[in-house]
Amino acid sequence: MVERMKPRVLVLRAAGSNCDGETQFAFQHVGAQADLVHINRLLQGDIRLVDYQILAIPGGFTYGDDISAGKILANQLKYQLADQILAFHQSGKLIVGICNGFQVLVKAGMLPRVDTTAEQSVTLTFNDSGRFEDRWVELTANPKSVCVFTQEMPERVYFPVAHAEGKFVVQDSTVLAKLHENGQIVFRYCRPDGSEPTYPDNPNGSVDHIAGICDPTGRVLGLMPHPERHIDPTNHPQWTRRALRAEGDGVALFRNAVAYYA
Amino acid sequence: MITRIELALKRGYTDAEANKIGASIRDLGIKSIEQVSFFRVFYLLGELGVQEQQRIAAELLADRVTDEFAIDSFVVRPHSGKAWSVEVTYNRGVTDLVAQTTFKGIQDLGISTVQEVKTARRYEFVGNLSEAEKELIAQKLLVNKVIEHVKNPDETLFFPALDPEFKIITVPLLGADDAELLRISRERDLFLNLIEMQTIQNHFRSLKREPTDIELEMLAQTWSEHCSHKTLTGRIEFEGESIDNLLKQTIFRVTKELNKPWCVSVFKDNAGIIKFDENYHICFKVETHNHPSAMEPYGGANTGIGGVIRDPLGTGLGAKPIINSDVFCFGPVDVPHSILPKGVLHPKRVMQGVVAGVRDYGNRMGIPTNNGAICFDERYIGNPLVYCGNVGLIPVDKCEKEIISGDWIVVVGGRTGRDGIHGATASSGELHSESEGTWSGAVQIGNPIVEKKLVDTLMQARDLGLYRAITDCGAGGLSSAVGELAKTSGAQVELDAVPLKYHGLSYMEIWISEAQERMVIFVAPEKLDTVLALFASEDVEATVIGKVTADKKIHLRYRGVQVGELQMDFLHDGMPKPVRRAQWQAPKIEEQGSSDPADLAPALHAILAAPNVCSKEWVIRQYDHEVQGGSVLKPLLGAENDGPGNASITRPLLNSYRAVVLSNGLNPKYGLIDPYHMASSAIDEAVRNIIAVGGSLDRIALLDNFCWGNTDKPDRLGSLVRAARACYDIAKIYGTPFISGKDSLNNEYQTDSGETIAIPPTLLISAIAVMEDARKAVSMDLKAAGNSIYAVGLTRKELGGSHYYEVLGLTSAAVPQVDGQRARRIFEAVSSAIQEDTVRACHDCSEGGLGVALAEMAFAGGLGAEVDLAAVPRSSDVRQNDWILFSESNSRFVCEVEADKKQEFEKCLSGCDFAEIGQVTAEPIFRATGLQGRLVVCENVLALKNSWQKTLKW
CATH class of the missing domain: 3.30.1280.10 (Phosphoribosylformylglycinamidine synthase subunit PurS)
Structure with a gap:
């Protein structure tokens, strides 16, 4: 009985995925059943997306990010798995892409879909600093967002980013206006006191300090920071400076996803 | 078109x-x-x-x-x-x-x-x-x-696929005189000396045939310094004494004598294995990739890290890579282009390339790079050092290989190309200004995604029990891998079965190519189909290239014809043991004194800004040090996440608080004075970094990596003998066994004028420890105003090789020494104080001594410190404030303790040299009162931090 209530999560692997293990652990930690599935299994039909409730595309460097980050996997989703993924989404299920997964969702046109078109309208380009950087960032979670992953999340969370191509840019100002209007902006970088950031608090130069967005339904989330790297309280870079907390800030995001199916 | x-x-x-x-x-x-x-x-x-x-x-x-x-x-x-x-x-x-x-x-x-x-x-x-x-x-x-x-506008970019005409090449050796033997060795880049060539000649005379090129190449690879470590395992005549196998008498011996129950496999597989918990062991290996990095920094470092990852992967039945480490030695990054010898890349370009190479490979593999060091010295200009390390996690029942005749030999992963031909033999010779041209075949560029796929697939195959043995293709390529793994049995290999990147390779090139991302596995006949299907399902190539035999010979065939045959015992045990002479003489160093200035802040600023001390944040941030989700103590920490950590702590299993602690010790500046004390200090530094974060002495294992000049020269080898002996002495007292190591000799560079520049003798000690509960960890940043600051350990007048003397341009032969027994008591006491939760912050004193340690703790915590130098425990000859502040004596710590924990802390430390020297202040000022009762340092910690950060803020 209990087993049946556990939502099943498909953590998608491809050549060069590398945050699959900790993403699987994050979902397991909040009571989900999470499987690591190679994209070849979906392409060959050995495993079907329809048997899962949540699709997670983890961080990494799929296919080396050789042409641009996430591009090859994005094209695989767009040209080879489009029907399955569309059906999955339309049946009310959840999709989350973290870091490389976010880059994939954007380049596959699955985010932000401000109006129903699936044409790519935003992208994640090279950091203003010109290099890969690993650093912790303060984020505000937008309480007005329609995103199901962040419902009742504390307004401030602390996650690490680790990327070279994480600068969020939009095709034009109408896209940005729509994102705001639709409540699609989920996470924004901020200073430790919550105010508007500059580098390095905005670690990559993202437009409007945007770190994560969802689609208009709130069921597809993409973000550059890594919530799965802040599950245990000892992940916090300053945990030795204060009393150990009960859990890391990232847990709430995964718990919300699982709670959606409760 | x-x-x-x-x-x-x-x-x-x-x-x-x-x-x-x-x-x-x-x-x-x-x-x-x-x-x-x-x-x-x-x-x-x-x-x-x-x-x-x-x-x-x-x-x-x-x-x-x-x-x-x-x-x-x-x-x-x-x-x-x-x-x-x-x-x-x-x-x-x-x-x-x-x-x-x-x-x-x-x-x-x-x-x-x-x-x-x-x-x-x-x-x-x-x-x-x-x-x-x-x-x-x-x-x-x-x-x-x-x-x-x-690129020239009409250059041809694409070439038709052509294979060379197949012809077996034999080398006329039987009738050659000594000069001819040496000519053959030189012209074929074999790097074999006369005695070795004569030994091969005699062997083939007894077989009554000439060797083929592939046989000679295989012998040269296997007998190369890189693969056989013949210098350190040979005979050394040292100061009237004959040392048979230096490694066995020092490094291996201490491990054997300590006989720790948690050492699972040492000095026999690709990496040393120690116990972690009841289900897993961990293994650790550090390698160097110096010569390739000198020629092509990006590719050299890239394949350096890629190569060392395959060591734990080829240990036992394969370990999952969980942590990378990196330590670099470069020339000063501000030298003018005009003084560089011909053919030498500028140190800044070398450093940028090396960092990018490690970054791109490690990050793409999804392995956190969380421990390292960088050292600058002019003598590294022609010969940079690139040490790369990897820690792996391996199930306890997957630590042994099984070699059974009749099993298939399968190569998995990347394809074979012309890359890296002669890497093993080349790395055993000196560099010279023609290196970039003559050895261009030795330069490799890695493909981390191929290696990542390989790891992902091998881990599944391992857990399904699909193969019985595994090893990596490193130096010497398939020749080394198959030759080593099938040493006790024998093997037959079909060279034309090996998948190639492009056409045009000869059978010999296929055998010795050092193309990256390849592993060799031995598969039981009944499991072969399952293995091939699994690898195909992950888009990883797996190809049968031969079979394990029982005749103790290696048979090499190409297009159905035998092109080589060697007896395993001759290949592995036929090499004549070299005898080398060694001597060591203490250099003459003038003993100079410092003036003990009234204001020590300028010196403190200068030391903090020195390249060897300054912040390496520019490098560290480019590495993903958090991937895999188990980071506990990061390389950058403190109130603003930018202070210098002592050692990294990582939880490899996300549902457990058991953790791996990693640190290193390196100080070539001491080696120029006395390599014995350099080695002692490097061990002490690596160990005390682990103690400082909460590790304990009884669970620390060490790795040694010797990078030396040309050890054919007696003075270079003599200094190595001294360093190795210190390794034995100090590790014995500390109870810290060596579990793995590697040496890279011949790090010398010949300039156009014929002058030879040797690197300083450079011993890297890497330390790894298992920590039972990561929640006991202590970081180095000061935590709260009002807490007490303690100095632990004795400060001596030891300024030889110190950063203080370096910034002042002074010399002294008084290099820091290690008082092993006293140090051991201190380490045990600090460990127990941390276990008892009495320590809020702990930092070791190393480069720049007490002054730098206090400054770093203060600015990392965003707080101030007020200390009295008169209270610092010291030997009676320490009479100047600058000596107290900047002497680099070993086995010392600075601890921050809360008021209500002082009694308990002092109880833990009883019997050791320690004293309360001051307190943490809210005002961010570092104040030190000197022996005369006057302030000798009164400086804003933000200004100190700025000095520390500005040098490498690129």
């Missing part, structure tokens, strides 16, 4: 590559550049319609939002003035990763007519440049001629 597609970022987007090149040009002193533009170029071979070209450009290569492109023309950047356009492409045979991925991407679009892809990059410079300046920019910044060249 060939389609050329060119892309660039649309205007308005930051072009980091163009900016970087622009900045580097200004660094060269060329100021006339007005504009730099950067373009990515793709050449596609195959018939394509206009629509298909358009699709490839728009849907695959270009980002819809940020990129613009041009097909068979140039992306135009309007400008006034003269423009100079340069296109750079890889040399033939060099791995082009983006081209390979693009090929896949085109197929994913459903376009199947493209046969091959090549990439290039184009730069456009606007400004008035002279021909000499253009040449300088091209050679110093745009091209490393070892792997790439400026």
Whole structure:
């Protein structure tokens, strides 16, 4: 009985995925059943997306990010798995892409879909600093967002980013206006006191300090920071400076996803 | 037909590559550049319609939002003035990763007519440049001629697939005289000496036949210094004493005598294994990749980290890589170009390339790089050192291999190319200014994604029990891998079965190629189909290339013909033991005194800004040090996440608080005075870093990596003997066994004038420890005003090789020594104080001594410190404030303790030298009162932090 209530999560692997293990652990930690599935299994039909409730595309460097980050996997989703993924989404299920997964969702046109078109309208380009950087960032979670992953999340969370191509840019100002209007902006970088950031608090130069967005339904989330790297309280870079907390800030995001199916 | 597609970022987007090149040009002193533009170029071979070209450009290569492109023309950047356009492409045979991925991407679009892809990059410079300046920019910044060249407009990019005519080559050895033997060794780059050549000659005389080229090559690989460590395991005549196998008498011996129950497998497999918990062990290996990194820093470092990852992966039945470490030694990054010897890359370019190489491989593999060090010295200009380490996690029942005749030999992972031919033998010789040309075959570029796929698949195959033995293809390629693994049984290999990157390789090149990302597994016949299916399902190549035999011989065949046959016992045990002479004489160093200035703040600033002490944040941030989700103590920490940690702590199993602690010790400056004390100090430093974060002495294992000059020269070898003996002495007292190690000798560089520059004797000690509960960890940043500050350990007058004397330009032979028994008591006491939760912050005193330790703790915590130097425990000859503040005596710590924990802390420390020397203050000022009762340091910690951060803030 209990087993049946556990939502099943498909953590998608491809050549060069590398945050699959900790993403699987994050979902397991909040009571989900999470499987690591190679994209070849979906392409060959050995495993079907329809048997899962949540699709997670983890961080990494799929296919080396050789042409641009996430591009090859994005094209695989767009040209080879489009029907399955569309059906999955339309049946009310959840999709989350973290870091490389976010880059994939954007380049596959699955985010932000401000109006129903699936044409790519935003992208994640090279950091203003010109290099890969690993650093912790303060984020505000937008309480007005329609995103199901962040419902009742504390307004401030602390996650690490680790990327070279994480600068969020939009095709034009109408896209940005729509994102705001639709409540699609989920996470924004901020200073430790919550105010508007500059580098390095905005670690990559993202437009409007945007770190994560969802689609208009709130069921597809993409973000550059890594919530799965802040599950245990000892992940916090300053945990030795204060009393150990009960859990890391990232847990709430995964718990919300699982709670959606409760 | 060939389609050329060119892309660039649309205007308005930051072009980091163009900016970087622009900045580097200004660094060269060329100021006339007005504009730099950067373009990515793709050449596609195959018939394509206009629509298909358009699709490839728009849907695959270009980002819809940020990129613009041009097909068979140039992306135009309007400008006034003269423009100079340069296109750079890889040399033939060099791995082009983006081209390979693009090929896949085109197929994913459903376009199947493209046969091959090549990439290039184009730069456009606007400004008035002279021909000499253009040449300088091209050679110093745009091209490393070892792997790439400026493309000429009508150059051929694609070549027809051709195989060389197959002909067995024998080398006439039987009748050769000594001069002829040496000529053969030299001309074939075998690096075998006369006695070794004579031994081979005698062997083949007894067989009554001439050797083939592949047999000679295999012997040269196996007998190379790199593979056999013949110097350190041979005989050494040292000061009237005859040492048979130095390693066995020092490093191995201490491990054997300590006989720790948690040492699972030491000095026999690709990495040393120690116990972790009831289900897993951990293994650790550190390697060097010095010569390749000197020639091509990016590729050299890239394949250095890629190679060392395959060591734990090839240990037992394979360990999952969980942590990377890296330690570099470079020339000073501010030396003028004009003083560089010919053929030597500028240290800044070497450093940028090496860091990028480690970054791109480690990050793409998804392995946190969380421990390291960088050391600068002029003697590394021609010979940079690149140490790469990897820790792996292995199930307790997967630590042993089984060699059974009849099993299939399967090569898995990457394809074999001409890359890295002669790497093992080349790394055993000296570098010279012609190196970049003569050994271009030795340069390799890694493909981390192929290795990542390989790891993912091997871990599944291992857990399913699908193979019985595994090893990596490292130096010496398949020759070493198969030769080593089948040593006790024998093997037959079909060289034409080995999958190749391109046509044109001879049978000999296939056997000794050091192409990356390959492993060899031995598979039972009944499991073969399952193995091949599993690898295919993950898009990883797996190919049967031969069979394990029982005749203790290696048989090499090509197109059905035998091209080589060697007896395993001759291959592995036939090498004559070299005898080398060694001596050591203490250098004459003038004993100079310092003036004990009234204000020590300027010296403190200078030491903090010294390249060896300053913040390495620019490097560390480029590494993903958090991937895999188990990071507990990061390399950067404190109130603003930018203080220097002592050691990293990582939880490899996310549902457990058991953790791996990693640290290192390295101080070549001491080695120039006395390598014995350098080695003692390196061990002490590595160990005390682990103690400082909460590790305990009874669970620490060590690794040794000796990088030395040419040990054919008695003084170089003598200094190594001294260092090895210190390893025994100190590790014995500390109870810390060595579990693995490696040496890289011949790190010398010959300049055009014939002068030889040797590196300083450089011993890297890496330490690994298991910590039961990561929640006991202590970081180095000060935590709260009002807490007490304690100095632990004795400060002696030991300023030889210190940073204080270096910034003052003074010399002294009083290098820091280790008082082992006293140190051991201190380590145990600090450990127990941390276990009892009495310590809020702990930092070790190393480069820059007490002064730097206190300053770092203060600015990392965003707090101040007020200390009294008169209270610092010290030997009676320490009479000056500057000595107290900057002496680099070993086995010392600074601890922060809360008021209500002081009694308990002091109880833990009883019997040790320690004293309360001051307290933490809210005001961010570092104040030190001197022996005369006057303030000798009164400085804002933010100013100190600024000095510490500015040097390498690139």
